[in-house]
Amino acid sequence: MTRKLQFDAQPFGFECEVERTALVIIDMQRDFIEPGGFGESLGNDVALLAAIVPACQAVLTAWRQAGGLVVHTRESHRPDLADCPPAKRNRGNPLLRIGDLGPMGRILVQGEPGNQIIDALKPAALEIVIDKPGKGAFYATPLQARLQERAIRKLLFMGVTTEVCVQTSMREANDRGYDCLLLEDCTESYFPRFKTATLEMVRAQGGIVGWTAPSAHLLAAMGKAQNA
Numbered sequence: 001m002t003r004k005l006q007f008d009a010q011p012f013g014f015e016c017e018v019e020r021t022a023l024v025i026i027d028m029q030r031d032f033i034e035p036g037g038f039g040e041s042l043g044n045d046v047a048l049l050a051a052i053v054p055a056c057q058a059v060l061t062a063w064r065q066a067g068g069l070v071v072h073t074r075e076s077h078r079p080d081l082a083d084c085p086p087a088k089r090n091r092g093n094p095l096l097r098i099g100d101l102g103p104m105g106r107i108l109v110q111g112e113p114g115n116q117i118i119d120a121l122k123p124a125a126l127e128i129v130i131d132k133p134g135k136g137a138f139y140a141t142p143l144q145a146r147l148q149e150r151a152i153r154k155l156l157f158m159g160v161t162t163e164v165c166v167q168t169s170m171r172e173a174n175d176r177g178y179d180c181l182l183l184e185d186c187t188e189s190y191f192p193r194f195k196t197a198t199l200e201m202v203r204a205q206g207g208i209v210g211w212t213a214p215s216a217h218l219l220a221a222m223g224k225a226q227n228a
């Protein structure tokens with residue numbers, strides 16, 4: 001038996017089956033959310049991003065209780081930085097570059113304390129964790145294969161930052177045939193106007209990239225499915 005969810009979204013209602021849908025949580029790692037990491041080294045106010053954590057936690061808890069598949073991603077590089085193109089490392093004028101030693105270990109490097117998912121959203125055993133060297137979750141990762149193994153067709157997105165890794169991952173997912181929905185209050189940017197613009201871009205032209213909805217709509221639909 002499959003559990004169908006239906007809820008209001010933009011640009012029109014969204015439907016999915018829990019068993020064929022994954023919750024994809026993009027880059028909720030200490031490097032972006034906590035002081036002392038890569039985000040702050042670029043001159044950003046990380047408190048803006050930390051504010052979405054309770055909403056993300058509520059969705060993650062409900063999705064786990066429903067038995068849905070959870071995917072966590074981390075933007076991360078190998079310790080030898082062989083997967084970090086110089087163009088990515090050298091761009092701009094950050095206080096710390098990828099691979100440099102910061103207060104939470106080497107910036108955006110696999111295994112370092114700053115590269116771990118924040119405690120509030122810590123991956124559970126058997127949840128998928130994808131280390132991605134690019135902005136998109138599919139580029140140079142096994143994500144497509146992991147989703148195909150489980151016959152996943154639709155993706156619910158949360159995470160940071162809205163206009164960079166979240167949007168890139170949604171566009172990559174689109175090109176691979178997935179229907180994608182972005183949970184509006186579970187994503188954030190260091191630049192609030194970029195978040196607003198990204199939500200508009202995603203759902204423009206009849207949902208050219210996908211759907212957006214407040215997490216309350218998903219949670220209400222899950223509550224109804226449970227009581228049905």
Ligand code: C5J
Pocket residue numbers: 026027032075160161162164165166
């Ligand atoms: C950025 C990300 N913004 N996870 N990474 O560099 O969006």
